[in-house]
Amino acid sequence: SDSHFPVPISPSHVDHSLHYPQYFPSSGQADSCKRIQFADIGCGFGGLLLSLSTLFPETLMIGMELRDKVTEYVKERILALRAANPGQYQNISVVRTNSMKYIPNYFEKGQLSKMFFLFPDPHFKEKNHRRRVISPHLLDEYAYALQVGGIIYTITDVEELGDWMKSCLENHPLFEALSKEELEADPVVQLLSSATEEGQKVARNEGQTFQAVFRRIASSDQT
Ligand code: SAM
DSSP states (O other): OOGSSSEEEEESGGOOHHHHHTTSSTTTTTOOOEEEEEEEEETTTTTHHHHHHSSSTTSSSEEEESSSHHHHHHHHHHHHHHHSTTTTTTTTTEEEHHHHHHHHHOOOOTTTEEEEEEEEOOOOOGGGGGOOOOOOOHHHHHHHEEEEEEEEEEEEEEEEHHHHHHHHHHHHHTEEEOHHHHHHHHTTTHHHHHSSSSHHHHHHHTTOOOEEEEOOOOTTOOO
């Protein structure tokens, strides 16, 4: 149950010193104005975070993962990389949490510039669609956490789930698809299928992937 892991009561209660000690030297000390900007939801073994860490060395990012052992593995992986590469990998971290429940506990309105949902669990049966991490209701929460102009990246090897994620995004008033040119110009897009462990598995099996990349837009009554 969720009682096994602590949940911050609000985003201001997230202890950044635990996650990014180089940027936040001691607990409660807010001498850095940095905020977490990227969130990898269901990060699994953390491959995407590692790639993004060096691509955006000044951006703080966090992986959110439900499985305890997997979260511990990612923590160890990051600590080992920090030890082997002084000064590097200081901007990434991971937290064990249920992202379907606790996104608002971690992020303020408009805090994030990128959110990632790479190879999420498909939950094939119709009665389990409510467990999918992309849904009309959850997109409201993601739209809240994302800044206007922020980008949500999704990819899957399950065609039906790909269609579902795309249609949820298309039907949401606060998201619009990136154009082909924008997708080509974004260096992050090519990491979607290559950086994570699941993506590499699909690539090894020469499986097809289905991606949907959308931008958070302002609502018509919002400036
Ligand atoms: N994104 C990774 C990748 O591409 O390699 C992992 C993909 S794996 C198929 C899906 C991951 O999402 C699993 O590690 C699972 O534990 C995690 N997950 C499922 N539901 C979750 C939830 N509600 N909150 C956080 N993580 C969740």
